[in-house]
Amino acid sequence: xxxxxxxxxxxxxxxxxxxxxxxxxxxxxxxxxxxxxxxxxxxxxxxxxxxxxxxxxxxxxxxxxxxxxxxxxxxxxxxxxxxxxxxxxxxxxxxxxxxxxxxxxxxxxxxxxxxxxxxxxxxxxxxxxxxxxxxxxxxxxxxxxxxxxxxxxxxxxxxxxxxxxxxxxxxxxxxxxxxxxxxxxxxxxxxxxxxxxxxxxxxxxxxxxxxxxxxxxxxxxxxxxxxxxxxxxxxxxxxxxxxxxxxxxxxxxxxxxxxxxxxxxxxxxxxxxxxxxxxxxxxxxxxxxxxxxxxxxxxxxxxxxxxxxxxxxxxxxxxxxxxxxxxxxxxxxxxxxxxxxxxxxxxxxxxxxxxxxxxxxxxxxxxxxxxxxxxxxxxxxxxxxxxxxxxxxxxxxxxxxxxxxxxxxxxxxxxxxxx
Amino acid sequence: xxxxxxxxxxxxxxxxxxxxxxxxxxxxxxxxxxxxxxxxxxxxxxxxxxxxxxxxxxxxxxxxxxxxxxxxxxxxxxxxxxxxxxxxxxxxxxxxxxxxxxxxxxxxxxxxxxxxxxxxxxxxxxxxxxxxxxxxxxxxxxxxxxxxxxxxxxxxxxxxxxxxxxxxxxxxxxxxxxxxxxxxxxxxxxxxxxxxxxxxxxxxxxxxxxxxxxxxxxxxxxxxxxxxxxxxxxxxxxxxxxxxxxxxxxxxxxxxxxxxxxxxxxxxxxxxxxxxxxxxxxxxxxxxxxxxxxxxxxxxxxxxxxxxxxxxxxxxxxxxxxxxxxxxxxxxxxxxxxxxxxxxxxxxxxxxxxxxxxxxxxxxxxxxxxxxxxxxxxxxxxxxxxxxxxxxxxxxxxxxxxxxxxxxxxxxxxxxxxx
Numbered sequence: 001x002x003x004x005x006x007x008x009x010x011x012x013x014x015x016x017x018x019x020x021x022x023x024x025x026x027x028x029x030x031x032x033x034x035x036x037x038x039x040x041x042x043x044x045x046x047x048x049x050x051x052x053x054x055x056x057x058x059x060x061x062x063x064x065x066x067x068x069x070x071x072x073x074x075x076x077x078x079x080x081x082x083x084x085x086x087x088x089x090x091x092x093x094x095x096x097x098x099x100x101x102x103x104x105x106x107x108x109x110x111x112x113x114x115x116x117x118x119x120x121x122x123x124x125x126x127x128x129x130x131x132x133x134x135x136x137x138x139x140x141x142x143x144x145x146x147x148x149x150x151x152x153x154x155x156x157x158x159x160x161x162x163x164x165x166x167x168x169x170x171x172x173x174x175x176x177x178x179x180x181x182x183x184x185x186x187x188x189x190x191x192x193x194x195x196x197x198x199x200x201x202x203x204x205x206x207x208x209x210x211x212x213x214x215x216x217x218x219x220x221x222x223x224x225x226x227x228x229x230x231x232x233x234x235x236x237x238x239x240x241x242x243x244x245x246x247x248x249x250x251x252x253x254x255x256x257x258x259x260x261x262x263x264x265x266x267x268x269x270x271x272x273x274x275x276x277x278x279x280x281x282x283x284x285x286x287x288x289x290x291x292x293x294x295x296x297x298x299x300x301x302x303x304x305x306x307x308x309x310x311x312x313x314x315x316x317x318x319x320x321x322x323x324x325x326x327x328x329x330x331x332x333x334x335x336x337x338x339x340x341x342x343x344x345x346x347x348x349x350x351x352x353x354x355x356x357x358x359x360x361x362x363x364x365x366x367x368x369x370x371x372x373x374x375x376x377x378x379x380x381x382x383x384x385x386x387x388x389x390x391x392x393x394x395x396x397x398x399x400x401x402x403x404x405x406x407x408x409x410x411x412x413x414x415x416x417x418x419x
Numbered sequence: 420x421x422x423x424x425x426x427x428x429x430x431x432x433x434x435x436x437x438x439x440x441x442x443x444x445x446x447x448x449x450x451x452x453x454x455x456x457x458x459x460x461x462x463x464x465x466x467x468x469x470x471x472x473x474x475x476x477x478x479x480x481x482x483x484x485x486x487x488x489x490x491x492x493x494x495x496x497x498x499x500x501x502x503x504x505x506x507x508x509x510x511x512x513x514x515x516x517x518x519x520x521x522x523x524x525x526x527x528x529x530x531x532x533x534x535x536x537x538x539x540x541x542x543x544x545x546x547x548x549x550x551x552x553x554x555x556x557x558x559x560x561x562x563x564x565x566x567x568x569x570x571x572x573x574x575x576x577x578x579x580x581x582x583x584x585x586x587x588x589x590x591x592x593x594x595x596x597x598x599x600x601x602x603x604x605x606x607x608x609x610x611x612x613x614x615x616x617x618x619x620x621x622x623x624x625x626x627x628x629x630x631x632x633x634x635x636x637x638x639x640x641x642x643x644x645x646x647x648x649x650x651x652x653x654x655x656x657x658x659x660x661x662x663x664x665x666x667x668x669x670x671x672x673x674x675x676x677x678x679x680x681x682x683x684x685x686x687x688x689x690x691x692x693x694x695x696x697x698x699x700x701x702x703x704x705x706x707x708x709x710x711x712x713x714x715x716x717x718x719x720x721x722x723x724x725x726x727x728x729x730x731x732x733x734x735x736x737x738x739x740x741x742x743x744x745x746x747x748x749x750x751x752x753x754x755x756x757x758x759x760x761x762x763x764x765x766x767x768x769x770x771x772x773x774x775x776x777x778x779x780x781x782x783x784x785x786x787x788x789x790x791x792x793x794x795x796x797x798x799x800x801x802x803x804x805x806x807x808x809x810x811x812x813x814x815x816x817x818x819x820x821x822x823x824x825x826x827x828x829x830x831x832x833x834x835x836x837x838x
Contacts, residue, residue: 016475056435058502069498072491079488083477094487
């Protein structure tokens with residue numbers, strides 16, 4: 001008899017009717033003999049309604065009070081879900097994040113989990129109860145209520161799974177797993193049965209929205225097996241776990257597309273030592289999150305410096321760019337908001353140096369111009385025009401045969417396999 | 420510089436606009452140099468909406484989970500009120516009941532406060548903050564969230580006032596104090612400026628809805644001065660405190676009317692020892708809350724036993740009466756739901772034995788028939804027909820001159836003053 005953790009999002013519990021469906025699924029797991037812990041988010045629009053109410057009262061509400069307010073959303077869900085399970089004749093008990101000892105730092109609205117004291121969860125499980133835990137929330141060591149920010153309920157689920165030593169943490173969502181590409185863009189994208197933490201982290205960090213990045217990081221650090229699956233069907237989804245010797249490690253796990261960044265270019269910067277440092281110190285001071293950076297070849301003593309930033313940081317980035325242009329005597333800055341970051345990800349590519357070259361060729365054959373390039377040991381990212389994004393994703397998906405069981409890596413002169 | 424506790428009900432904070440009005444009133448108190456603790460209820464219909472949601476999911480929800488659910492109502496209020504104060508430029512901090520150490524027993528949905536550990540409130544006050552505390556909720560010593568039942572926020576306010584040693588606990592409501600009778604029934608009813616705990620307890624227990632009975636009991640036990648006043652005006656309301664020597668103790672404080680009970684009569688019960696015990700043991704076993712009891716003079720070896728019960732207990736009372744009739748061989752039981760308990764209350768009547776007689780005469784003169792009578796040292800209660808209730812209240816209010824400053828006690832032969 002094992003322990004499983006199940007996590008349901010706000011859409012899954014958005015109405016009393018849906019809550020009953022979720023309760024039935026939970027009870028089925030209990031019937032199979034598992035001890036079940038459920039982590040749940042706020043119902044549908046509950047959180048948005050509270051944010052709207054707060055905005056009417058205080059245009060800049062203190063973050064501590066926002067956490068006090070928003071934590072109620074999950075508390076409503078856990079109580080109602082415990083009732084829905086009770087109505088089926090099973091015993092259930094609900095706990096808030098503070099009650100089950102989700103201890104966090106003081107980073108209100110985006111707190112980080114420091115520790116999970118899962119004694120109360122364990123005691124309730126041993127008492128034969130189904131345990132319902134509020135996602136998204138925790139408590140500082142001095143007793144302040146905190147929330148964990150976007151995707152926080154996934155992180156709560158993984159943290160609780162680590163705390164109680166669960167066999168698996170099932171993350172229920174509206175898709176049935178992690179795909180080799182977004183099925184809306186690539187209709188023959190293939191569901192990935194099993195993937196390593198490492199590859200999943202790169203997927204999550206580069207635009208695959210199914211699993212929250214911090215939750216995957218937490219799972220990797222604590223060895224929690226995640227099963228990402230659909231709340232509408234019983235078919236298995238995608239297992240995320242430590243890579244093991246006999247694991248069928250795909251050379252390429254998938255292609256992602258991230259359209260949430262913009263490209264900033266500083267034109268004709270005098271090319272002397274310390275210029276890049278000056279630009280990015282200024283950006284950091286302005287709290288701008290710089291991602292990819294490229295510096296073009298110098299012409300006539302000046303150079304262009306380009307970098308990408310999240311669109312949400314653009315207001316601050318423009319202000320900082322103004323200062324940089326003036327300070328360094330550059331010509332101007334320009335912003336391109338219509339860019340897409342296309343990434344090819346796979347732990348297997350470490351040993352297949354042909355991958356990057358094949359990627360560039362596939363994009364070229366599809367008529368897609370590459371703007372910036374960055375690589376890690378298990379990822380190659382190209383920035384392309386936003387208009388070319390879908391074409392680029394489809395071209396790469398086809399070129400590497402991602403819809404097949406066997407990945408196609410071409411043999412490229414000078415950088416083939418085994419070299 | 421003193422500490423004051425202010426309590427606002429759900430109507431006072433029902434909308435963002437009203438919340439701003441309350442915030443302004445709080446800030447004014449802070450401007451006067453007082454340290455302010457505010458206790459607040461759930462916004463308007465918030466709690467009712469949650470109860471409705473729960474009913475859709477589970478017809479008989481566990482009380483522990485109801486408390487988990489309903490406690491969110493006050494948590495939303497405190498966060499938003501703290502924001503409303505923040506928006507005025509003042510510093511405020513909100514706390515849930517568990518956070519400020521409102522420790523209760525395990526009586527979910529109607530828990531009793533065992534202890535208040537007000538350290539966090541005191542620390543925040545010393546830090547110069549306005550402290551906002553969630554009413555109606557607490558925590559058991561083993562960390563379960565509880566609610567205090569009807570009127571619970573008044574009790575929280577008094578308990579916090581006791582915990583921090585406040586100079587006064589101001590209970591804000593939609594009327595401007597405690598009256599000698601319900602002003603809707605008696606237009607010239609007079610506001611009482613000052614009243615003892617003892618008389619206020621009898622008023623609250625007998626249908627004067629302004630202050631919660633348990634809150635007054637808690638105030639008496641801990642010597643907390645209550646100021647019951649309107650949230651719409653600045654005029655003083657009614658002070659409730661320990662009677663002191665020079666206190667202008669009214670002989671009669673007021674007339675109350677309680678229409679929430681029904682009268683049950685068991686007819687032709689064989690009149691032998693142990694009959695009353697048998698009836699009321701059966702009622703107690705059926706969890707029926709019996710209030711007034713009268714046993715008529717025996718005729719031909721049988722007697723009638725009448726008693727009043729809350730209308731909410733009637734279903735159980737009828738079932739128990741069936742059993743009693745069968746068990747004792749009585750003729751039948753009858754229920755009269757249209758009764759009213761009219762009470763005359765005043766700590767001063769202890770030394771004025773003419774009061775009861777004057778009350779009976781006034782009712783008789785007004786053509787009101789008295790059904791049952793019960794008395795305590797500071798109260799005389801008559802049960803009359805519900806149709807006569809308003810006539811009875813007005814007759815008593817006039818007979819004792821309650822709209823004047825001086826109470827009128829007639830000299831009655833045989834039971835006059837000083838006898």
